[in-house]
Amino acid sequence: MSIGKNIPHDSSLGHVTGTSVFIEDRPRMQRELLVLPVGVPCASGTLKSISYEKALKAPGVVAVLTAKDLHHNIWGTIVQEQPILVSDKIGYYDEPALLLVGDDYEKLLLARSLVTFEIEKAPAILSIDEAIAKQSFICKSGPMRCGDIDKAMAMAPHRLSGVFECGGQEHFYLESQACVAYPLEDGQIEIHSSSQHPSETQHVVAEALGLSLHQVVCVVKRMGGGFGGKESQAAPFAAMAAIVAQKMGLPARLILSKDDDMAMTGKRHPFKNFYDVAFDNEGNILGLKAHLYADGGAYADLSSSILDRALFHIDGAYYLPNAYIEGHVCRTNMYSNTAFRGFGGPQGSMTIESIIEEIATYLKIDALTVRERNCYRPENNVTHYGQKLENTPLQELFSKLTADSEYRERRKAIDEFNRQNPHKVRGLSMTATKFGIAFTARFLNQGNASVNVHKDGTVQVSTGATEMGQGVNTKIQQIVAHCFGIDAAAVKVMATSTEKNHNTSPTAASSGADINGAAALKAAEGIKKRLAWVFQLTLAGAPMDDVNECPPLNEALLKLEEFEFKDGQIKHLPSGKTMSWNELLMKAYFNRLSLGEYAHFKTEGLGYDKAKGVGTPFKYFTNGVAASEVEIDVFTGEYKVLRTDILMDLGRSLNPGIDRGQVTGAFVQAMGWVTTEKLYHNKDGKLLSHSPTTYKIPNVQDTPRIFNVDFIENNGNTANVHRSKAVGEPPFLLGISVWTAIKDALRYKSRGAIPQIISPATPEVVLMELAKYESSKL
Incomplete structure (x- = not known):
């Protein structure tokens, strides 16, 4: 039995010994070239000309390529509007406009300073507020409606309105955007890329070079992290390397430095969400109106889908009987923002969690009480977009974690601590995730x-899934091994390649193991049926020799349920007779039955009418709750996360060890987003926080002092392979509990006012909010 076991990640040994091969580890070939993109020093305007003659004459530089060298210069995942290299209109500061090509990276860096640009500057839009004022939008989504929102708002005992604002986030994957392009015979190109979407990389490269898709192969062995940042934005960099390989007839390698990667690539979308919420004396939410504004940056990228998911997740884990939800994606002169773990879900869910903290402060009750009263339950289990919730045990999760974390007792202790400590203040908050x-x-x-x-x-197994450290290959390995009843070590998941798996979807939306694991299982079951057929005919005494060959599989006559594949043996349950795995394989092989299988899988039961704002966009929901406790120094605004307890519903886990790693990693990454990961720009739109020295991701000292993670037993998710549930993105939303705990702590010092903080709640933000309370005493 391989399912449910803590089998080590298939690359774990390679990672700790340094033998895992990433793009930069690929040996350089003879005469291989290096590619360095050069960005424009302006956020908005028109590029009139580029002067690169001095750079071309510099040592180590062998060529310069511009947009004119591309066969097709425009790409886009949903809307094709973004240039691979700027040719005229400039979208954002440091947008790539030119490629320096040479044989020495340090010399290319020196030559970059010799490139100059003639630019006719134009006013830049650098914030959501400016975009709203100028009506600069990429798209609109919604409205999603339910109930009678106008009546609910008019008759409600209480209403609060306000603005929730959260910032962007750098992906900060350890391996930057990286690719190597190899020119092959007959004009073909093979591109090895650190990409979550090999098919899109293949397509963008082919279009940019004027090739057909069958002339381009994209191979992805692994990534050193992705988090959504390599879903769409790996493709244009692959096209840059590929055009050099095509023009020069030599291998070309493009690996961005961390500084260039951060300056040139998109981030998590900042959001500014306006809301009006109605509720009663007990904190029951009666209605919610919300308008969400996302900063899409200069180009569309995936922003429309990200906004949609934010609208889908504005309910969080809470029932909205009456709602009107809509949103816009703003077009600004920032880097084109893109997919990031959670894909808009965190920005939507965090809004309702913040609102609940405000309702609790207004009514002077515990926010957990408000959450419990509004949590989805059997009698209130339809979302604001009309999807009925099934196998969504949110009440059980809240109840169990409340007890396990000793929430009520700790709340009393925190109240007492805050009464006795004028210089420190603690807060406690429990939030939830219901991720579609x-x-x-x-x-x-x-x-x-x-x-x-x-x-x-x-x-050997080949799928369209890409391994970025999340363990998808290991889960697929376990699924196939379990099907055949053999040891997982006998199964190897191969590098992803577009020549083996075509027209694949990105490894994203937490569905990598779901979709690709189901396809692999379907293929394995096809082989398993043929093997059982051979055994069944053998037991029936059918002559299978050089003269009489095994007839083709007849599924109507096959009694698959009578055969057990386990521990390398196949057992016929009625007779008790067995045959070894290898013996049965050879019998099938000599009877010319295929030991290979291809399968296609599609997720059934999905359908959403965007025009009406109603439907079933999700197959199921992954659920979880987290309780976090923080302590703030009121003199400095510095805070510590004292304790976090997490309880997740992951169905029947395929690999509990890998799942636990995903939960803890997602939480810490989210904690960074809501606390320290602040993006700073100058007045011209240039990113200033573009390196590890200026951008603060969490380190081990930032993690909770006490950190408990547990799973509930839930075998009811029949919607997915082996009753498992996806784990990649859902626990990210639980990091929001740190931010709401900070907001809860500030409530003790606010003298009855509702704390008004943005995210990330850096120590500076916290200190300024505390200073407001002190000034109010004067």
Whole structure:
């Protein structure tokens, strides 16, 4: 039995010994070239000309390429509007406009300073507020409606209105955008890329070079992190390397430095959300009106889908009987913001969690009480977009974690601590995640896989999933091994390649293991049926020799349920007779039955009418709750996370160890987003926080002093492979509990006022909020 076991990550040994191969580890080939993109020093305007003659004559530089060298210069995942290299209109500061090509990276860096640009500058839009004022929008989404919102708002005993604002976030993957392009015979190109979406990389490269798709192969062995930042934005950099390889007839390598990567690539979308909420004396939410504004940056990228998911998740884990929800994506002169773990879900869910803290402060009751009263339950289990919730045990999660974390007792202790300590203040908050699993674009919910069984009993599996450290290959390995009843070590998941798995969806939306694991299982089951057929005919005494060959599989006659594949043996349950895995394989091989299978899988039951704002965009929901406690120094605004307790519903876990790593990693990453990860720009739109020295991600000392993670037992999710639930993105939303705990702590010092903080709540933000309370005493 491989399912449910803590099998080590398939690359764990390679990672700790340094033998895992990433793009930069690929040996340089003879005469291989290096590619350095050069960005424009302006956020908005028109590029009139580029002077690169001095750079071209510099030592180590062999060529300069511009937009004119590309066959097709415009790309875009949803809307094709973004240039690979700027040709005229400038979208954002440091947008790539030129490629320096050479054989020495340090010399290319020196030559970059010799490139100059003639630019006709134009006014730049650098904030959501400016975009709203100038009506600069990429798209609109919604409204989503339910109930009678106007009546609910008019008759409600209480209403609060306000603004929730959260900032962007740098992906900060350890491996920057990286790719190597190899020119092959007949004009073909093979591109090795650190990409979450090999098919899109293949497509963008082919279009940019004027090739057909069958002339381009994209290979992805692994990534050193992705988090959504390599879903769409790996493709244009691959095209840059590929055009150099095509023009020069030599291999070309492009690996961005961390500084260039941060300056040139998009981030998590900042949001500014306006809301009006109605509620009664007990804190029951009666209605919510919300208008969400996302900063999409200069180009559309994936922003429309990200906004949609924010609208889907504005309810968080809470029932909205009456609602009117809509949103806009703003077009600004910032880098084109893109996918990031949670994909808009955190920005939506964090809004309602903040609102609940404000309702609790207004009514002078515990925010957990408000959450428990509004939590989805069997009698209130339909979302504001009309999807009925099934297998969503949010009440159980809240109840169990409240007891396990000793929430009520600790709340009393915190109240007492805050009464006795004038210089420190503590806060405690419990938030939830109800994260919808599926791509909201229905056509992406498909995948394919091939499974090849070799004569020695080992298995190779190829899928469209890409491994970025999250363990998707290990889960697929376990699924196939479990199907065949063999040891997981006998199964190897191969590097992802577009020549083996075509038209694949990105590894995103937390669905990598769901879709690709289901496709691999479907393929493996096809082989398993043929093997059981051979055994069944053998037991029936059918002659299978050089003269009489095994007939093709007849599924109507196959009694698959009578055969057990376990521990390398196949057992016929009625007779008790067994045959070894290898013996049965050879019998099938000599009877010319295929030991390979291809399968296609699509997620059923999805359908959302965007025009009406109603439907079933998600297959199921992954759920969880987290309680976090913080302590703030009122003199400095510095805070510490004293304790976090997390309880997740992951269905029947495929690999509890990997899932636990995903939960803790997602939480800490989210904690960074809501506390320290602040993006700073100058007045011209240039990113200033573009390196590890100026951008503060969490370190080990920032993690909770006490950190407990547990899972509930839930075998009821029949919607997914082996009753499992996706884990990649949902726990990210639990990091919001640190921010709401800070808001809860500030409530003790606010003298009845509702704390008004933005995210990230840096120590400076906290200190300024505390200073407001002190000044109010004067």
